[in-house]
Amino acid sequence: MKLTLIALLLLFNVVMPSLANDEIAAFRRTDTGVSIVYQGLPTSIDQRVSLEVIADGIIHVASAPLNSQAPVRKSLITVDTLRSMASDWTMEAIGDTLILRTATLLAKVSLRTGVVDFRDRHDRPIVAEQRRDSRTFAADAYDGDAFYRIRQGFRVSENEGLYGLGQHQNGVMNYQGRQVTLLQYNTMIAIPFLLSTKNYGILWHNYSITKAGDIRPLMPLSAFKLHAADGQQGWLTATYRDRREPEKLWLTRPESDIAYLYLSDQHKLPQEVDLANALVEYEGKIESPYTGLHRLHFTYSGYVSVWVNGELKEDRWRESWNAGSFEIDMPMVAGEQHSVRIEWRPDGGQAYLGVQWQRPISESDKTLFSFGSEAGDAVDYYFIAGNDMDEVIGGYRQLTGRAPIMPRWSFGFWQSRERYKTQQELEDVAAEFRKRRIPIDNMVQDWSYWREHDWGSHDFDPERFPDPEGMVKRLHRNNFRVMISVWPKINEASSVYQRFKDKGWLYMRNIYDGRKDWIGKGYTSTFYDPFNPEARQGFWELMNEKLYKKGFDAWWMDASEPDIHSNININERKSVMQPAIGSSVRYYNAYPLENARSIYEGQRQTDPNRRVFILTRSYFAGQQRYAAAAWSGDISSRWHDMSDQIAAGVNFSMSGAPYWTMDAGGFLVEKRFHRPNTDDLEEWRELNARWYQFGAFLPVFRAHGQFPFREPFNIAPEGHPAYNSMLYYISLRYRLLPYIYSLAGKTYVDNYTMIRGLAMDFGDDERVLDINDQYLFGASLLVNPVTEKGATSRTVYLPKGPGWYDFHGGGYHAGGQTITAAAPYERMPLFVKAGSIIPVGPPLQYTDEKPPKEITLLVYAGADASFTLYEDEGTNYDYERGQYSTISFTYDDEGRQLVISDRKGNYKGMLKNRRFNVVYVDARQAQGFDNAPRKAKAITYSGKEKRIAL
Incomplete structure (x- = not known):
């Protein structure tokens, strides 16, 4: 047919x-x-x-x-x-x-x-x-x-x-x-x-x-018409001087492109110049063939200052082995000349500087993403x-998967430093926290606890860490948890190298290339392949055998990009990475996802009901399902880096990944802070105090960095404003634990986001769309970090709405306006949205010191409000089976009535009876948290609805 x-x-x-x-x-x-x-x-x-x-x-x-x-x-x-x-x-x-x-x-x-x-x-x-x-x-x-x-x-x-x-x-x-x-x-x-x-x-x-x-390729500096310092066309004038004797001229040469981006570019720099002691200046004028907004993209290490038309646009520093980046916006008219001066002081044997630019977007492409x-x-x-x-x-x-609730202890304070070199150092620091009664839950052991050559074995150096299992037990008895650094990297000289090599679990190219790391004499090394299921299982089994069985509680997955070697170019990184499932070009960004998977699935298979906590430097779509938090990497201890973390963390959270943190205090430190004069010492203390204020309002609050040591008592003496401020914000963090842990519960139950760009809650207010130095922590707290040295005030935009209360000092402000907010040394401007309920717990030394039998409910009038208190056992996965409780609080502003709902759900160890102390705050009596407490209404609660007139 x-x-x-x-x-x-x-x-x-x-x-x-x-x-x-x-x-x-x-x-x-x-x-x-x-x-x-x-x-x-x-x-x-x-x-x-x-x-x-x-x-x-x-x-x-x-x-x-x-x-x-x-x-x-x-x-x-x-x-x-x-x-x-x-x-x-x-x-x-x-x-x-x-x-x-x-x-x-x-x-x-x-x-x-x-x-x-x-x-x-x-x-x-x-x-x-x-x-x-x-x-x-x-x-x-x-x-x-x-x-x-x-x-x-x-x-x-x-x-x-x-x-x-x-x-x-x-x-x-x-x-x-x-x-x-x-x-x-x-x-x-x-x-x-x-x-x-x-x-x-x-x-x-x-x-x-x-x-x-805007995915158009960036253009090299030479795409501009360049004019040298003496007016010659075609280049900028590059001058290399001895910065110890600036009058000593080493070299002057024309440079049309500044493109020293990777190790492979170092040969382009003048070999006769001692870059570690050089002062390099680029001077001249640039001219564009286009009219409109140009963006200059800088990559840099060392000290870099940029002047455009005589105005200082940027003044930055970054350590030599970890180049940073920034952008400068420049409106330009075709054919119009703009003077440019770049001063560069490399800060080490390697030197990185690159300048590229993006031409203006055409009208037709302004709506193209x-x-x-x-x-x-x-x-x-x-x-x-x-x-x-x-x-x-x-x-x-x-x-891509729900984000599990992190263990309750992870919402306490974390103390770390570039590393504790011995177990005695770590235990002494922990003891000092308890002695000084500074609240803390978590100590962190960073890298190099192994013998120098044995990277990847997870074995402790017996001379410096003679009894790691005993160390963990003693810390546990003193109510600490311990996180330990685990790299996906294995040295060729490591005791486990041959086993992983024989099973085909390693990327071998770096070994054959002979590229050495920076430890001791330098060791050839490589990374394991988490795209191989057997390698994932084998990597966890090694961690379990050497670390988990010793009692370690959390995992710090460093260099999870993978960071084959800092500052090698991307093509070299691709050549080293050889995933079992396909090419490195296809799968390059997914390495941290599969690396986190190996630990999460391994621990849950080994110990199914104990919550996993992973801190990782890199992150990919879906990684939240593996109990992974990210931190922002090796940022510098500078005001500009602190400022940049705000938009970095908020955008990360708005990427669907709820748990983010940073090195409070910054990681990389300028030499001037190693042996500081009086002014530098006071700047160091102020910088850290401000960074702690910011860090207290993140899902994970963690101090970390290179020398100087980062413990509050090593930053400033007791009684110093910096010490007072750090102690205050650590203590406040623990008082706010009912609020913070409830946000974590909501993150799992309702797919909530804890760190919130202002547009998430005030998207109809166009003034918030570009704000990069404020954010919401939960729906109620407007966080405004102070990121300028010596500042005692800062501008704050209060989004449109019913109004805002000054959390610390009191006072009420209408929404939809920019104010100059007080920012004394020891306090950061913090505002509460009118129509909020914030539960505050008792003072604590660690998260589980005592059950929250009494909670103060701060009710901020001006609009209707609601909040749901979430509670569970805190350390296991019973909540996945519905074993948790919620208590909803609802405030009717017109009737001035608070309703405490019937409790829903239950879990083992749940408080049957408790007291809520209700404090009512309105615009007429806008009292701050730091002031003498107002009289509260005490409400006895046993799980049944209560109605309270305010």
């Missing part, structure tokens, strides 16, 4: 909207969405586009070339249990448009071009793709792995805020119009998730190094919509 074309199409469920129009793609409905084939159309590249409905607000989109033969690959990002959970969805074709409709979302697909246009259920636009063209897929290969270089643009609104994308050190909050490099690197974290104030997110489902935003990845099989992303940004993050975690 001969079948007609129409019969064939019907047989295979293929639909042609109009048989008379051969310029429209064919499509077919699938069990979860639709598959569309574009072939031979003048309006589209040849491609297969699929849309998969995951949930009412989540649609998975993929587009691949028709000739693509890529195998089906298991996702590392999404959870194994991911299934379509949409309540219902429909598909219809109207003319040349295919409409996929869920209860909350429309996806309109052009059957001519393949463009997907996302709209809300009322058909109002949210965001749309840019049409794919010949640049979308560029065939490429690496190490026998065939793939495409991928790019995809999205048309966004000019007035929306764009956030997330991991952690970056440029001080930028809103990525509208910016370029962001998604790359795992010390101080940089790549999470390919974009979050918008229009209440949508895009999870870019790709593991390779990716540019996001793109992703450009080095390797992939397809344009592949998940679109997530919600009623607010919390719902969008909830969708992200539906795809």
Whole structure:
């Protein structure tokens, strides 16, 4: 029997909207969405586009070339249990448009071009793709792995805020119009998730190094028309002097490009110059062929100061082995000259400096946000919509996994230093905390507890750590927990090297290259391969045998990028990394995800009901499901680095990853602080006091860094303002534990975000979209770190709303205004949103010192308020089985009534009876927390509803 074309199409469920129009793609409905084939159309590249409905607000989109033969690959990002959970969805074709409709979302697909246009259920636009063209897929290969270089643009609104994308050190909050490099690197974290104030997110489902935003290539300095100091055209004048004797001139030469970015670039610098003692100056003028906003991108180490038209724009420092970055915005007119002066003082044997720039964005591209990845099989992303940004993050975690609740002790104070060199040092410091009654829960043993050559063995040096198991037991008896540093790195001289090599668990290229690390005489080393399931299991078994069985409580997964060697270029890093499942180019950014997986799955298999805590320097999409917190890497102990951490941490949190921290005090320290004069010593103390104030309002509060030692009593003597401030904020942290731990519970139960950009709660207030030096800790506390030396006040924007209360000193301010807030040395401006309930516990020396039988409820009037107190046992996973309790507090502002709800749930050891002391704060009596306490209403509570008139 001969079948007609129409019969064939019907047989295979293929639909042609109009048989008379051969310029429209064919499509077919699938069990979860639709598959569309574009072939031979003048309006589209040849491609297969699929849309998969995951949930009412989540649609998975993929587009691949028709000739693509890529195998089906298991996702590392999404959870194994991911299934379509949409309540219902429909598909219809109207003319040349295919409409996929869920209860909350429309996806309109052009059957001519393949463009997907996302709209809300009322058909109002949210965001749309840019049409794919010949640049979308560029065939490429690496190490026998065939793939495409991928790019995809999205048309966004000019007035929306764009956030997330991991952690970056440029001080930028809103990525509208910016370029962001998604790359795992010390101080940089790549999470390919974009979050918008229009209440949508895009999870870019790709593991390779990716540019996001304005992805046009950066231009070299020489793309400007350059003018030397004497007016000659074509270069800047570079002068190399002896900074010990500045009048001593070593060398003057023309330089058209400043591109000393990696170790491999060091030969470009003048070999006859002693860079460690050099003062280098670049002088001249730059001229652009374009009119508009230019951005200068700097990479640097040592001391760098930049003047533009005589105005100092940046003054920075970074240690030589860990280059930093910053950007300078420059409005320029084509043909107009701008004087530039760069002063560079390298601070070590290696020297890094690079200058690149981005030309102005064209008008047509100002609403374009793109992703450009080095390797992939397809344009592949998940679109997530919600009623607010919390719902969008909830969708992200539906795809990539919930964040477990960290153990309660992890929300106490952590003390670390670059390392405790002996077990006696560590135990003495712990004892001093208890002696001085400074609250603390956690001590940290950083690296090099092993014998010099034995990196990777996890064996302790018996001379310096003769009894590590006994050390842990003694610390436990004194109510401490202990975190220990574990690197994914193994020396060739290590006692475990041969075992890992024989099993094929190591990346061997670095061994054969002979590249040595910086310890002692230098040792060749490499990293294990967590993409290999057997290697993951073997790595955990080594940790279990050598460390977990000794009682260590938490894991510090350092150098998890992996950091093969600081400042080698990215191509060298790729050549060393050889994942078992594919090429390094394809999987480069996913290393920290699989590394965390090895520890989380290993510990839960070994000890299923004891909570895992992992601190890691790098992080990728989905890593929150492995009980991982991130810290911001080896930042410098400078005011500018403290300031940059605000936007870095907030954007990390808005990437769907809830647990973030930093080295309070900064890690890398200028030599002037090693043996400080009086002024430098006082600056050091002030810097640390301000950093502790900031650190107290993060999910993890941890002090760490190179010498000088970072314990409060080693920073300043008792009675000094710095000491007083550090003690105050550590103590306040413990008083706020009911608030903080409830936020952690909400993070698991409701997919909440603890560190919140102002746009999350005040997205309708356009003034908050770009604010990069304030954030919310929970919905109630507005945190405003002080990041300028000697400041005793700072400007604070109070978002629109019912008003704000000064937490410390009292006082009420209307919302929607900028104020100059008092910032005395010992206090940071901290405001409470009107319409808040904040539970405050008793003073504690450690988190489990005593049960919170009495909690003070601070009720801030001015709007209705609610808060849910979350409690569980604190150390196990019984909460995953529903064993926890919640008590909801609801305040009606008009009726001035507080309702304490019936308690819901229970768990072993739950307090049956307790007392709530209710303190009412309103604009007429806006008393601060530091003032003499107002009379409270004492409420006895046994689990049944209470109504209190205020």
